[in-house]
Amino acid sequence: MAKASNNIAMYLNVIFVVSLLLVITVESRSLLDSIVRGNSPPVCDEVVDVKIGDTCFEVATIFNLTTEFFDAINPNLNCTALFVGQWLCIDGSVLN
Structure with a gap:
């Protein structure tokens, strides 16, 4: 029984690490795309x-x-899910 639990834990850890690597890869590509295009x-x-x-x-x-x-100064804002106390940018600049 202990060996089965260890195997399950090992598989779950592998799934977690692979998922984490996928998230990091996707986020780095987004950041790299912004840098390459010169978007700030x-x-x-x-x-x-x-x-x-x-x-x-x-x-x-x-x-x-x-x-x-x-929208440009609040790029990741979901306007259909605002919540009390959330900060909204009302002045700023968008550099490209």
């Missing part, structure tokens, strides 16, 4: 925190931002 991450100069009922569109409108610029 956005620079955020000012943030606000999400209040109850806020939407991305409303925040962009309040701070006189176009939706394109708002």
